[in-house]
Amino acid sequence: MNPRILASTTERVLGQLRHDKRTLALIVIVPALLLTLIYYVFDDNALIFNHVGLIMLGIFPFVLMFLITSIAMLRERTTGTLERLLTTPLAKLDLLFGYAFAFGLVAAVQAVVLTAVAYWAFNLSIAGSVWLVVLIAVADAILGMAIGLFASAFARTEFQAVQFMPAVVFPQLFLCGLFAPRAEMVGVLYGISKVLPMTYAVQALEEIGRHPAATAIMWRDLGIIVGAAVVALALAAATLRRRTD
Amino acid sequence: MDVAIAVDDLVVKRGGRLVLAGVTAHLPAGSITGLVGPSGSGKTTLMRAIVGVQKIESGTVTVLGKPAGHPVLRRTVGYLTQAPSVYSDLTVRENARYFASLYPGMTKADVDKAIADVGLADAADQLVGTLSGGQRSRASLACTLLGEPRLLVLDEPTVGQDPVLREELWQRFGELAANGTTIVVSSHVMDEAGRCQRLVMIRDGAIIADDTPAAVRVATGTDDLEAAFLTLIRDPSRAGGSPGIRDTSRAPTPRAVDDRRDATEGTVA
Numbered sequence: 001m002n003p004r005i006l007a008s009t010t011e012r013v014l015g016q017l018r019h020d021k022r023t024l025a026l027i028v029i030v031p032a033l034l035l036t037l038i039y040y041v042f043d044d045n046a047l048i049f050n051h052v053g054l055i056m057l058g059i060f061p062f063v064l065m066f067l068i069t070s071i072a073m074l075r076e077r078t079t080g081t082l083e084r085l086l087t088t089p090l091a092k093l094d095l096l097f098g099y100a101f102a103f104g105l106v107a108a109v110q111a112v113v114l115t116a117v118a119y120w121a122f123n124l125s126i127a128g129s130v131w132l133v134v135l136i137a138v139a140d141a142i143l144g145m146a147i148g149l150f151a152s153a154f155a156r157t158e159f160q161a162v163q164f165m166p167a168v169v170f171p172q173l174f175l176c177g178l179f180a181p182r183a184e185m186v187g188v189l190y191g192i193s194k195v196l197p198m199t200y201a202v203q204a205l206e207e208i209g210r211h212p213a214a215t216a217i218m219w220r221d222l223g224i225i226v227g228a229a230v231v232a233l234a235l236a237a238a239t240l241r242r243r244t245d
Numbered sequence: 246m247d248v249a250i251a252v253d254d255l256v257v258k259r260g261g262r263l264v265l266a267g268v269t270a271h272l273p274a275g276s277i278t279g280l281v282g283p284s285g286s287g288k289t290t291l292m293r294a295i296v297g298v299q300k301i302e303s304g305t306v307t308v309l310g311k312p313a314g315h316p317v318l319r320r321t322v323g324y325l326t327q328a329p330s331v332y333s334d335l336t337v338r339e340n341a342r343y344f345a346s347l348y349p350g351m352t353k354a355d356v357d358k359a360i361a362d363v364g365l366a367d368a369a370d371q372l373v374g375t376l377s378g379g380q381r382s383r384a385s386l387a388c389t390l391l392g393e394p395r396l397l398v399l400d401e402p403t404v405g406q407d408p409v410l411r412e413e414l415w416q417r418f419g420e421l422a423a424n425g426t427t428i429v430v431s432s433h434v435m436d437e438a439g440r441c442q443r444l445v446m447i448r449d450g451a452i453i454a455d456d457t458p459a460a461v462r463v464a465t466g467t468d469d470l471e472a473a474f475l476t477l478i479r480d481p482s483r484a485g486g487s488p489g490i491r492d493t494s495r496a497p498t499p500r501a502v503d504d505r506r507d508a509t510e511g512t513v514a
Binding site: 012088 | 299329
Protein backbone atom coordinates (compact mmCIF):
# COMPACT_ATOMS: atom_id res chain seq x y z
CA MET A 1 0.00 0.00 0.00
CA ASN A 2 1.05 3.55 -0.70
CA PRO A 3 -0.31 6.47 1.41
CA ARG A 4 -0.35 8.86 -1.56
CA ILE A 5 -2.35 6.46 -3.73
CA LEU A 6 -4.65 5.48 -0.87
CA ALA A 7 -5.40 9.14 -0.13
CA SER A 8 -6.03 10.02 -3.77
CA THR A 9 -8.26 6.97 -4.23
CA THR A 10 -10.32 7.98 -1.19
CA GLU A 11 -10.55 11.51 -2.57
CA ARG A 12 -11.56 10.18 -5.98
CA VAL A 13 -14.43 8.06 -4.57
CA LEU A 14 -15.62 11.02 -2.48
CA GLY A 15 -15.35 13.21 -5.59
CA GLN A 16 -17.63 10.85 -7.49
CA LEU A 17 -20.17 11.05 -4.67
CA ARG A 18 -19.87 14.84 -4.56
CA HIS A 19 -20.94 14.99 -8.20
CA ASP A 20 -23.85 12.67 -7.42
CA LYS A 21 -25.82 14.81 -4.97
CA ARG A 22 -28.96 12.70 -5.24
CA THR A 23 -27.15 9.57 -4.06
CA LEU A 24 -25.65 11.50 -1.17
CA ALA A 25 -29.08 12.78 -0.20
CA LEU A 26 -30.56 9.29 -0.43
CA ILE A 27 -27.81 7.85 1.78
CA VAL A 28 -28.44 10.40 4.51
CA ILE A 29 -32.20 10.89 4.28
CA VAL A 30 -33.67 7.48 3.40
CA PRO A 31 -32.70 5.67 6.63
CA ALA A 32 -34.04 8.58 8.70
CA LEU A 33 -37.34 8.48 6.79
CA LEU A 34 -37.62 4.71 7.24
CA LEU A 35 -36.99 5.10 10.95
CA THR A 36 -39.74 7.71 11.07
CA LEU A 37 -42.06 5.21 9.41
CA ILE A 38 -41.18 2.55 11.98
CA TYR A 39 -41.75 5.04 14.78
CA TYR A 40 -45.31 5.71 13.64
CA VAL A 41 -45.99 2.02 13.01
CA PHE A 42 -45.27 1.41 16.72
CA ASP A 43 -46.83 4.73 17.69
CA ASP A 44 -48.46 3.57 20.89
CA ASN A 45 -45.77 1.12 21.93
CA ALA A 46 -42.54 2.83 22.97
CA LEU A 47 -41.22 -0.47 24.28
CA ILE A 48 -41.26 -2.12 20.85
CA PHE A 49 -39.83 0.97 19.15
CA ASN A 50 -37.00 1.01 21.67
CA HIS A 51 -36.15 -2.53 20.59
CA VAL A 52 -36.85 -2.41 16.84
CA GLY A 53 -35.69 1.19 16.35
CA LEU A 54 -32.38 0.48 18.04
CA ILE A 55 -31.72 -2.60 15.93
CA MET A 56 -32.55 -0.59 12.78
CA LEU A 57 -29.70 1.80 13.60
CA GLY A 58 -27.39 -1.13 12.88
CA ILE A 59 -29.28 -2.66 9.97
CA PHE A 60 -29.86 0.36 7.70
CA PRO A 61 -26.17 1.32 7.37
CA PHE A 62 -25.24 -2.31 6.65
CA VAL A 63 -27.83 -2.80 3.92
CA LEU A 64 -27.29 0.56 2.21
CA MET A 65 -23.52 0.36 2.18
CA PHE A 66 -23.68 -3.23 0.91
CA LEU A 67 -25.80 -2.14 -2.04
CA ILE A 68 -23.87 1.00 -2.88
CA THR A 69 -20.44 -0.59 -2.78
CA SER A 70 -21.39 -3.69 -4.72
CA ILE A 71 -22.76 -1.49 -7.52
CA ALA A 72 -19.79 0.91 -7.35
CA MET A 73 -17.31 -1.97 -7.65
CA LEU A 74 -19.30 -3.60 -10.42
CA ARG A 75 -19.13 -0.28 -12.29
CA GLU A 76 -15.34 -0.27 -11.90
CA ARG A 77 -15.31 -3.71 -13.47
CA THR A 78 -17.74 -3.11 -16.33
CA THR A 79 -16.38 0.30 -17.40
CA GLY A 80 -12.81 -1.01 -17.62
CA THR A 81 -11.47 1.37 -14.97
CA LEU A 82 -10.63 -1.58 -12.72
CA GLU A 83 -8.57 -3.26 -15.43
CA ARG A 84 -6.80 0.02 -16.10
CA LEU A 85 -6.13 0.63 -12.40
CA LEU A 86 -4.62 -2.83 -12.07
CA THR A 87 -2.07 -1.99 -14.80
CA THR A 88 -0.84 0.97 -12.70
CA PRO A 89 1.26 0.95 -9.52
CA LEU A 90 -1.98 0.96 -7.46
CA ALA A 91 -2.11 -1.93 -4.97
CA LYS A 92 -5.36 -3.85 -4.59
CA LEU A 93 -5.57 -2.77 -0.96
CA ASP A 94 -5.13 0.89 -1.98
CA LEU A 95 -8.34 0.53 -3.95
CA LEU A 96 -10.29 -1.43 -1.33
CA PHE A 97 -9.22 0.77 1.57
CA GLY A 98 -9.84 3.83 -0.57
CA TYR A 99 -13.45 2.68 -0.84
CA ALA A 100 -13.49 1.76 2.86
CA PHE A 101 -12.33 5.22 3.97
CA ALA A 102 -14.56 7.15 1.58
CA PHE A 103 -17.70 5.15 2.26
CA GLY A 104 -16.78 4.87 5.94
CA LEU A 105 -16.84 8.67 6.14
CA VAL A 106 -20.23 8.80 4.43
CA ALA A 107 -21.47 6.03 6.73
CA ALA A 108 -20.39 8.06 9.75
CA VAL A 109 -22.46 11.03 8.57
CA GLN A 110 -25.39 8.71 7.94
CA ALA A 111 -25.05 7.09 11.37
CA VAL A 112 -24.87 10.43 13.17
CA VAL A 113 -27.98 11.76 11.39
CA LEU A 114 -29.91 8.52 11.92
CA THR A 115 -28.97 8.22 15.57
CA ALA A 116 -29.71 11.88 16.19
CA VAL A 117 -33.19 11.49 14.70
CA ALA A 118 -33.85 8.38 16.81
CA TYR A 119 -32.49 9.95 19.97
CA TRP A 120 -33.87 13.45 19.85
CA ALA A 121 -36.91 13.29 17.58
CA PHE A 122 -38.28 9.95 18.72
CA ASN A 123 -36.86 9.76 22.25
CA LEU A 124 -35.27 6.39 21.72
CA SER A 125 -34.25 5.44 25.22
CA ILE A 126 -30.98 3.65 25.68
CA ALA A 127 -29.06 3.09 28.88
CA GLY A 128 -25.60 3.50 27.34
CA SER A 129 -23.82 6.22 25.38
CA VAL A 130 -25.31 7.39 22.12
CA TRP A 131 -21.76 7.63 20.69
CA LEU A 132 -21.32 3.90 21.18
CA VAL A 133 -24.44 3.43 19.05
CA VAL A 134 -22.85 5.58 16.34
CA LEU A 135 -19.62 3.57 16.65
CA ILE A 136 -21.45 0.26 16.15
CA ALA A 137 -23.48 1.71 13.27
CA VAL A 138 -20.32 2.87 11.47
CA ALA A 139 -18.59 -0.48 12.06
CA ASP A 140 -21.68 -2.18 10.68
CA ALA A 141 -21.68 0.07 7.62
CA ILE A 142 -18.03 -0.80 6.98
CA LEU A 143 -18.90 -4.49 7.33
CA GLY A 144 -21.72 -4.08 4.77
CA MET A 145 -19.31 -2.29 2.48
CA ALA A 146 -16.64 -4.96 2.78
CA ILE A 147 -19.13 -7.75 2.05
CA GLY A 148 -20.48 -5.69 -0.85
CA LEU A 149 -16.99 -5.36 -2.36
CA PHE A 150 -16.57 -9.12 -2.11
CA ALA A 151 -20.05 -9.98 -3.42
CA SER A 152 -19.59 -7.76 -6.50
CA ALA A 153 -16.94 -10.18 -7.75
CA PHE A 154 -19.66 -12.76 -8.34
CA ALA A 155 -21.97 -10.46 -10.29
CA ARG A 156 -21.51 -9.92 -14.01
CA THR A 157 -24.42 -7.51 -14.35
CA GLU A 158 -26.34 -5.01 -12.26
CA PHE A 159 -29.33 -7.37 -12.28
CA GLN A 160 -27.24 -10.00 -10.55
CA ALA A 161 -25.63 -7.51 -8.18
CA VAL A 162 -28.88 -6.18 -6.75
CA GLN A 163 -30.10 -9.72 -6.14
CA PHE A 164 -27.15 -10.41 -3.90
CA MET A 165 -28.79 -7.97 -1.49
CA PRO A 166 -31.69 -10.28 -0.52
CA ALA A 167 -29.43 -13.33 -0.80
CA VAL A 168 -26.79 -11.97 1.56
CA VAL A 169 -28.78 -9.59 3.75
CA PHE A 170 -32.16 -11.21 4.35
CA PRO A 171 -30.94 -14.38 6.10
CA GLN A 172 -28.93 -12.19 8.48
CA LEU A 173 -31.99 -10.03 9.03
CA PHE A 174 -34.23 -13.03 9.84
CA LEU A 175 -31.75 -14.63 12.20
CA CYS A 176 -30.24 -11.62 13.96
CA GLY A 177 -32.93 -11.46 16.64
CA LEU A 178 -35.08 -8.76 15.08
CA PHE A 179 -38.10 -10.97 14.33
CA ALA A 180 -37.69 -13.59 17.00
CA PRO A 181 -35.34 -13.82 19.95
CA ARG A 182 -32.35 -15.96 18.97
CA ALA A 183 -32.57 -17.94 22.21
CA GLU A 184 -35.92 -19.33 21.07
CA MET A 185 -34.70 -20.51 17.65
CA VAL A 186 -34.28 -24.21 16.86
CA GLY A 187 -30.72 -25.47 17.23
CA VAL A 188 -29.74 -25.33 13.57
CA LEU A 189 -30.97 -21.78 13.08
CA TYR A 190 -29.34 -20.66 16.30
CA GLY A 191 -26.12 -22.23 15.08
CA ILE A 192 -26.36 -20.40 11.75
CA SER A 193 -27.16 -17.12 13.48
CA LYS A 194 -23.92 -17.48 15.43
CA VAL A 195 -21.79 -17.33 12.29
CA LEU A 196 -23.63 -14.41 10.68
CA PRO A 197 -21.91 -11.10 11.47
CA MET A 198 -25.09 -9.01 11.71
CA THR A 199 -26.09 -11.03 14.78
CA TYR A 200 -23.22 -9.40 16.64
CA ALA A 201 -24.12 -5.91 15.49
CA VAL A 202 -27.62 -6.38 16.88
CA GLN A 203 -26.28 -7.92 20.09
CA ALA A 204 -23.87 -5.02 20.57
CA LEU A 205 -26.66 -2.48 20.12
CA GLU A 206 -28.86 -4.37 22.59
CA GLU A 207 -26.01 -4.32 25.10
CA ILE A 208 -25.75 -0.53 24.75
CA GLY A 209 -29.52 -0.28 25.10
CA ARG A 210 -29.50 -2.21 28.40
CA HIS A 211 -26.30 -1.16 30.15
CA PRO A 212 -25.16 2.32 31.16
CA ALA A 213 -21.49 1.49 30.53
CA ALA A 214 -19.90 -0.36 27.62
CA THR A 215 -19.87 -4.07 28.38
CA ALA A 216 -17.27 -6.69 27.58
CA ILE A 217 -19.79 -8.42 25.30
CA MET A 218 -20.26 -5.19 23.34
CA TRP A 219 -16.52 -4.79 22.79
CA ARG A 220 -16.23 -8.44 21.81
CA ASP A 221 -19.10 -8.00 19.33
CA LEU A 222 -17.43 -4.90 17.89
CA GLY A 223 -14.26 -6.94 17.50
CA ILE A 224 -16.19 -9.64 15.64
CA ILE A 225 -17.78 -7.05 13.30
CA VAL A 226 -14.42 -5.46 12.50
CA GLY A 227 -12.81 -8.91 12.14
CA ALA A 228 -15.54 -10.02 9.71
CA ALA A 229 -15.03 -6.81 7.72
CA VAL A 230 -11.28 -7.47 7.48
CA VAL A 231 -11.91 -11.06 6.32
CA ALA A 232 -14.40 -9.81 3.69
CA LEU A 233 -11.88 -7.20 2.47
CA ALA A 234 -9.17 -9.85 2.21
CA LEU A 235 -11.53 -12.08 0.22
CA ALA A 236 -12.45 -9.11 -1.97
CA ALA A 237 -8.73 -8.45 -2.62
CA ALA A 238 -8.31 -12.09 -3.62
CA THR A 239 -11.08 -11.73 -6.22
CA LEU A 240 -9.32 -8.79 -7.93
CA ARG A 241 -7.34 -10.44 -10.69
CA ARG A 242 -4.75 -8.49 -12.63
CA ARG A 243 -4.77 -11.10 -15.37
CA THR A 244 -8.10 -12.17 -16.89
CA ASP A 245 -9.42 -14.19 -19.81
CA MET B 246 18.61 -3.24 -32.02
CA ASP B 247 17.27 -2.64 -28.57
CA VAL B 248 14.22 -4.88 -28.25
CA ALA B 249 11.44 -3.33 -26.17
CA ILE B 250 8.89 -6.09 -26.64
CA ALA B 251 9.64 -9.72 -27.40
CA VAL B 252 6.66 -11.94 -28.09
CA ASP B 253 7.55 -15.59 -28.69
CA ASP B 254 5.19 -18.38 -29.74
CA LEU B 255 2.32 -16.70 -27.94
CA VAL B 256 -0.84 -18.79 -27.81
CA VAL B 257 -4.02 -17.36 -26.29
CA LYS B 258 -7.43 -18.96 -26.03
CA ARG B 259 -10.52 -17.01 -25.04
CA GLY B 260 -13.78 -18.76 -24.36
CA GLY B 261 -12.43 -22.00 -25.88
CA ARG B 262 -11.50 -20.24 -29.13
CA LEU B 263 -7.92 -19.92 -30.33
CA VAL B 264 -7.35 -16.17 -30.58
CA LEU B 265 -3.58 -16.04 -31.00
CA ALA B 266 -2.02 -19.08 -32.61
CA GLY B 267 1.69 -18.90 -31.87
CA VAL B 268 2.54 -15.26 -32.49
CA THR B 269 6.19 -14.17 -32.59
CA ALA B 270 7.28 -10.54 -32.94
CA HIS B 271 10.19 -8.47 -31.66
CA LEU B 272 9.61 -4.73 -31.50
CA PRO B 273 12.48 -2.26 -31.23
CA ALA B 274 12.61 0.37 -28.50
CA GLY B 275 11.69 3.95 -29.29
CA SER B 276 9.64 3.04 -32.34
CA ILE B 277 6.01 3.30 -33.32
CA THR B 278 4.56 -0.05 -34.34
CA GLY B 279 1.16 -0.21 -35.96
CA LEU B 280 -0.94 -3.26 -35.30
CA VAL B 281 -3.44 -3.73 -38.11
CA GLY B 282 -5.84 -6.46 -39.05
CA PRO B 283 -9.52 -7.18 -39.50
CA SER B 284 -11.91 -6.85 -36.59
CA GLY B 285 -11.63 -9.94 -34.40
CA SER B 286 -8.16 -10.85 -35.66
CA GLY B 287 -6.55 -10.72 -32.21
CA LYS B 288 -5.10 -7.19 -32.08
CA THR B 289 -6.60 -6.32 -28.71
CA THR B 290 -5.69 -9.71 -27.26
CA LEU B 291 -2.07 -9.26 -28.33
CA MET B 292 -2.03 -5.80 -26.75
CA ARG B 293 -3.55 -7.16 -23.55
CA ALA B 294 -0.85 -9.84 -23.47
CA ILE B 295 1.86 -7.17 -23.87
CA VAL B 296 0.37 -5.17 -21.00
CA GLY B 297 0.15 -8.36 -18.95
CA VAL B 298 -3.59 -8.45 -18.28
CA GLN B 299 -4.32 -11.38 -20.61
CA LYS B 300 -4.19 -14.98 -19.39
CA ILE B 301 -2.03 -16.85 -21.87
CA GLU B 302 -1.97 -20.50 -22.87
CA SER B 303 1.71 -20.77 -23.76
CA GLY B 304 4.63 -18.75 -25.04
CA THR B 305 6.43 -15.78 -23.55
CA VAL B 306 6.00 -12.03 -23.62
CA THR B 307 8.99 -9.97 -22.44
CA VAL B 308 8.55 -6.24 -22.03
CA LEU B 309 11.52 -3.94 -21.36
CA GLY B 310 13.46 -6.96 -20.15
CA LYS B 311 10.81 -8.20 -17.73
CA PRO B 312 7.99 -10.72 -18.15
CA ALA B 313 4.80 -8.89 -19.18
CA GLY B 314 2.73 -7.85 -16.17
CA HIS B 315 5.76 -7.69 -13.84
CA PRO B 316 5.09 -5.25 -10.95
CA VAL B 317 8.02 -3.04 -12.02
CA LEU B 318 6.34 -2.56 -15.41
CA ARG B 319 3.22 -1.06 -13.84
CA ARG B 320 5.21 2.15 -13.44
CA THR B 321 6.51 2.21 -17.00
CA VAL B 322 3.72 0.85 -19.21
CA GLY B 323 0.73 2.97 -20.17
CA TYR B 324 -2.32 1.16 -21.56
CA LEU B 325 -5.24 2.71 -23.40
CA THR B 326 -8.19 0.33 -23.64
CA GLN B 327 -10.39 0.43 -26.72
CA ALA B 328 -13.48 1.52 -24.78
CA PRO B 329 -12.73 4.70 -22.79
CA SER B 330 -11.98 3.68 -19.21
CA VAL B 331 -12.43 6.86 -17.24
CA TYR B 332 -14.92 7.82 -14.53
CA SER B 333 -17.91 9.40 -16.21
CA ASP B 334 -19.02 11.01 -12.94
CA LEU B 335 -15.78 12.97 -12.61
CA THR B 336 -14.50 15.89 -14.68
CA VAL B 337 -11.68 15.43 -17.20
CA ARG B 338 -9.29 17.18 -14.81
CA GLU B 339 -10.39 15.09 -11.80
CA ASN B 340 -9.84 11.92 -13.81
CA ALA B 341 -6.42 13.04 -15.00
CA ARG B 342 -5.45 14.19 -11.52
CA TYR B 343 -6.42 10.82 -10.07
CA PHE B 344 -4.53 8.75 -12.63
CA ALA B 345 -1.52 11.10 -12.27
CA SER B 346 -1.54 10.51 -8.51
CA LEU B 347 -0.87 6.81 -9.09
CA TYR B 348 2.62 7.66 -10.37
CA PRO B 349 5.35 9.32 -8.34
CA GLY B 350 6.36 12.90 -9.08
CA MET B 351 3.44 13.98 -11.25
CA THR B 352 2.59 17.66 -10.89
CA LYS B 353 -0.42 19.82 -11.65
CA ALA B 354 1.45 21.06 -14.73
CA ASP B 355 1.81 17.46 -15.98
CA VAL B 356 -1.95 17.00 -15.60
CA ASP B 357 -2.69 20.20 -17.52
CA LYS B 358 -0.22 19.22 -20.25
CA ALA B 359 -1.77 15.77 -20.72
CA ILE B 360 -5.21 17.37 -21.03
CA ALA B 361 -3.93 19.99 -23.47
CA ASP B 362 -2.11 17.31 -25.50
CA VAL B 363 -5.39 15.61 -26.31
CA GLY B 364 -7.11 18.92 -27.08
CA LEU B 365 -9.41 18.96 -24.06
CA ALA B 366 -8.09 22.09 -22.33
CA ASP B 367 -11.42 23.85 -22.87
CA ALA B 368 -13.43 20.90 -21.54
CA ALA B 369 -11.13 20.16 -18.59
CA ASP B 370 -13.78 20.98 -15.99
CA GLN B 371 -16.61 19.19 -17.74
CA LEU B 372 -17.94 15.89 -16.43
CA VAL B 373 -16.73 13.05 -18.66
CA GLY B 374 -20.32 11.75 -18.84
CA THR B 375 -21.37 14.92 -20.67
CA LEU B 376 -18.62 14.69 -23.32
CA SER B 377 -19.00 13.37 -26.86
CA GLY B 378 -17.71 9.89 -27.65
CA GLY B 379 -14.56 11.22 -29.30
CA GLN B 380 -13.84 13.57 -26.41
CA ARG B 381 -14.34 10.74 -23.95
CA SER B 382 -11.72 8.60 -25.70
CA ARG B 383 -9.35 11.54 -25.61
CA ALA B 384 -9.97 11.96 -21.86
CA SER B 385 -9.04 8.31 -21.51
CA LEU B 386 -5.91 8.89 -23.63
CA ALA B 387 -4.88 11.86 -21.48
CA CYS B 388 -4.90 9.58 -18.44
CA THR B 389 -2.69 7.05 -20.29
CA LEU B 390 -0.11 9.70 -21.23
CA LEU B 391 0.44 10.55 -17.55
CA GLY B 392 3.24 8.96 -15.57
CA GLU B 393 5.86 9.27 -18.32
CA PRO B 394 5.49 5.69 -19.59
CA ARG B 395 8.40 4.13 -21.48
CA LEU B 396 5.96 1.91 -23.34
CA LEU B 397 2.56 3.05 -24.57
CA VAL B 398 0.07 0.43 -25.71
CA LEU B 399 -2.77 2.24 -27.43
CA ASP B 400 -5.83 0.34 -28.62
CA GLU B 401 -7.38 2.46 -31.38
CA PRO B 402 -6.52 5.83 -29.86
CA THR B 403 -7.79 7.90 -32.79
CA VAL B 404 -11.17 6.30 -33.46
CA GLY B 405 -13.91 8.89 -33.73
CA GLN B 406 -11.48 11.82 -33.94
CA ASP B 407 -11.54 14.43 -36.67
CA PRO B 408 -8.58 14.70 -39.10
CA VAL B 409 -7.10 17.75 -37.38
CA LEU B 410 -7.08 16.06 -33.99
CA ARG B 411 -5.72 12.84 -35.46
CA GLU B 412 -2.88 14.82 -37.00
CA GLU B 413 -2.12 16.44 -33.62
CA LEU B 414 -2.27 13.16 -31.75
CA TRP B 415 0.10 11.50 -34.22
CA GLN B 416 2.46 14.42 -33.89
CA ARG B 417 2.44 13.90 -30.15
CA PHE B 418 3.08 10.15 -30.56
CA GLY B 419 5.99 11.02 -32.86
CA GLU B 420 7.48 13.34 -30.22
CA LEU B 421 7.14 10.68 -27.56
CA ALA B 422 8.81 8.07 -29.77
CA ALA B 423 11.60 10.50 -30.62
CA ASN B 424 12.22 10.81 -26.88
CA GLY B 425 12.63 7.04 -26.58
CA THR B 426 9.07 5.93 -25.76
CA THR B 427 8.09 2.70 -27.49
CA ILE B 428 4.56 2.89 -28.88
CA VAL B 429 2.28 0.11 -30.07
CA VAL B 430 -0.86 1.39 -31.78
CA SER B 431 -3.72 -0.59 -33.20
CA SER B 432 -5.71 1.01 -35.94
CA HIS B 433 -8.30 0.42 -38.58
CA VAL B 434 -7.36 3.53 -40.49
CA MET B 435 -4.73 2.72 -43.05
CA ASP B 436 -3.46 6.24 -43.59
CA GLU B 437 -2.48 6.08 -39.93
CA ALA B 438 -0.65 2.81 -40.47
CA GLY B 439 1.63 4.70 -42.85
CA ARG B 440 2.82 6.89 -39.99
CA CYS B 441 4.26 3.93 -38.13
CA GLN B 442 7.89 2.90 -38.48
CA ARG B 443 6.75 -0.66 -38.55
CA LEU B 444 3.58 -2.51 -39.38
CA VAL B 445 2.43 -5.81 -37.91
CA MET B 446 -0.54 -7.26 -39.74
CA ILE B 447 -2.63 -9.89 -38.02
CA ARG B 448 -5.21 -12.18 -39.51
CA ASP B 449 -7.00 -14.95 -37.61
CA GLY B 450 -4.57 -14.79 -34.72
CA ALA B 451 -1.44 -15.09 -36.87
CA ILE B 452 1.00 -12.45 -38.12
CA ILE B 453 0.82 -12.22 -41.92
CA ALA B 454 3.22 -9.32 -42.35
CA ASP B 455 5.80 -7.60 -40.16
CA ASP B 456 7.76 -4.90 -41.91
CA THR B 457 8.09 -1.20 -42.68
CA PRO B 458 5.15 0.38 -44.50
CA ALA B 459 7.46 0.94 -47.49
CA ALA B 460 8.39 -2.75 -47.66
CA VAL B 461 4.75 -3.76 -47.40
CA ARG B 462 3.98 -1.47 -50.33
CA VAL B 463 6.76 -3.03 -52.39
CA ALA B 464 5.71 -6.57 -51.53
CA THR B 465 2.14 -5.97 -52.52
CA GLY B 466 2.97 -3.83 -55.52
CA THR B 467 0.79 -0.92 -54.49
CA ASP B 468 1.42 2.54 -53.08
CA ASP B 469 -1.83 2.48 -51.23
CA LEU B 470 -1.64 0.80 -47.80
CA GLU B 471 -5.38 0.22 -47.79
CA ALA B 472 -5.05 -1.75 -51.01
CA ALA B 473 -1.92 -3.48 -49.66
CA PHE B 474 -3.85 -4.50 -46.59
CA LEU B 475 -6.72 -5.92 -48.64
CA THR B 476 -4.28 -7.79 -50.87
CA LEU B 477 -2.56 -9.36 -47.87
CA ILE B 478 -5.79 -10.24 -46.11
CA ARG B 479 -7.14 -11.98 -49.22
CA ASP B 480 -3.88 -13.58 -50.26
CA PRO B 481 -1.25 -13.81 -47.50
CA SER B 482 1.15 -15.59 -49.88
CA ARG B 483 1.72 -12.20 -51.54
CA ALA B 484 3.61 -11.21 -48.44
CA GLY B 485 6.27 -13.73 -49.38
CA GLY B 486 7.93 -11.17 -51.61
CA SER B 487 8.58 -8.85 -48.73
CA PRO B 488 12.02 -9.37 -47.21
CA GLY B 489 10.87 -8.72 -43.65
CA ILE B 490 7.82 -10.88 -43.68
CA ARG B 491 7.89 -13.70 -41.14
CA ASP B 492 11.49 -12.79 -40.42
CA THR B 493 10.46 -11.31 -37.13
CA SER B 494 13.96 -10.96 -35.71
CA ARG B 495 14.94 -8.39 -38.30
CA ALA B 496 14.58 -4.77 -37.28
CA PRO B 497 13.41 -2.26 -39.81
CA THR B 498 15.88 0.52 -40.38
CA PRO B 499 14.73 3.77 -38.80
CA ARG B 500 13.44 5.60 -41.83
CA ALA B 501 10.50 7.07 -40.03
CA VAL B 502 10.57 10.45 -41.67
CA ASP B 503 10.74 9.08 -45.20
CA ASP B 504 8.10 6.52 -44.46
CA ARG B 505 5.81 9.15 -43.12
CA ARG B 506 6.21 11.23 -46.26
CA ASP B 507 5.55 8.17 -48.40
CA ALA B 508 2.50 7.43 -46.35
CA THR B 509 0.92 10.80 -46.87
CA GLU B 510 1.39 10.46 -50.59
CA GLY B 511 -0.09 7.01 -50.73
CA THR B 512 -3.00 7.74 -48.46
CA VAL B 513 -6.66 7.15 -49.03
CA ALA B 514 -8.31 10.45 -48.29
